[in-house]
Amino acid sequence: MDELSPEAWRGLLDRRAACGGVPLYGPLLAASAFVLGRLAQSLDGYIATPTGQSHWISGPQDIAHTHRLRALSDAVVVGVGTVLADDPQLTTRLVEGASPVRVVLDPSCRLTSRHRVFLGGTETLVVAATDARVCARVGAAEVLRVPREADGLDLLAVLAALAERGLRRVFVEGGGVTVTRFLAAGLLDRLHVTVAPLLMGGGVKAFPMPAVGALADARRFGWSTYRLGCDVLLDIPLREA
Template sequence: VRRTTLANSPGVWLEVDGSGEWTASARCSASVRDFFDIYLPLKVRGVLVIGQLGQSLDGRIATESGLSHFVTGPEDIDRLHRVRAIVDAVLVGAGTVDADDPELTVRRVDGENPVRVVLDPSGRLESNRRIFNDGRAHTIVIHHDESVGSEQMGEAEILRVPGTSPHKIDLEVLLEKLSFRGLRRILVEGGGLTVSHFLQAGLLDRLHVTVAPLLIGSGRPSLTLDPVPTLEEVPRYPCRQFCLGKDVLFDFELQSKLE
């Protein structure tokens, strides 16, 4: 249990245990309670893999053509940037870089930029992407150790990792290699297939799914997982809900097999 005095509230202390459960010496407003409930479980853990998805009510993260800016509202985008500021590294798949050319930096809140990790097993991305050349944060491109991809990706570092097939990285080995570099709190930000692979492999500790009151219809799905024969076999994870403007954040507490 750790006790911390709040900087902007002299005489008020916050006591936090290893799971993120907290007690304050003064009464907190609903918005402050939600703030602590969302972020303290992420902040207190030294090792954490968290998945992140922003989706419509009908389970789409983008239109059919790949447009996704922005499915969720500004309150959720602020939350995403706070999570980026907490973690050591933010990880996305090659499809996200190809579709969005994202920065993956902290801009809407105070905080340092995380290391950016791009999962590109077959080395299909071109080296002219912004993320490989903007110098905003250290960037690591993950290639399959038997791929014939480029050995130079702008300013980015290339890290080769063995895979379970020519187009799939062994995610458990990847996390071990990142941990060895001091990158132990990882945000898996997208896209849907990448988050699905981590979830299916049992490698996520938490999953944030923010649902916006939109109906996109045909579009790119949020999660794509192996079929479950019966509803009785569907895992029912502990989950908390938070209102973020017009959106609702579902915070799932999972059990990573690495624990």
């Protein structure tokens, strides 16, 4: 192994220091506004099988953690891929606390009212592109129109539209495309990634993004770790609240 320069050592030690513990829910409880991304992945970085099966990669403690994050948020955001694959309810039924407003990014209006995200007493918003066709009736859900940019919906406009409705604590619950686009746009304050002890060999990637040319170009993070049963939760601060 090459000998490390003092600067390189300092960098390594700083990265270790950044792994020091901060209380898991403290930063979220203290913030009147945040955007938090979350995924549960296998050891080899997949969030679902090639056919879209993701129940369950992580264990019951992580699932309860997810419901707790919903209860701490004003809005829970998912991509249309997650609704089509999982038909989630996105409620807080496993914990105390009100369910957040459910928000589905469905740029081309692929959903219909048969999905469970449109059922129950909780409000649901659909975010479609301004250039999309007229959306099919999606129950009582309001459809917000947001412009498209080169790499998808204008996510800043999405957050602004939610903030206008008083929804400032935003939980981006998946899937991989949705969380990665918020991350790439620099809009996440925090990322929770739960790593479960299983290998899947292939499937839906947690972070679908272009490969870096050199390791020096890879984005590096500090994190705090928490045991959730057999799983490990990585709590990654991306910017100050």
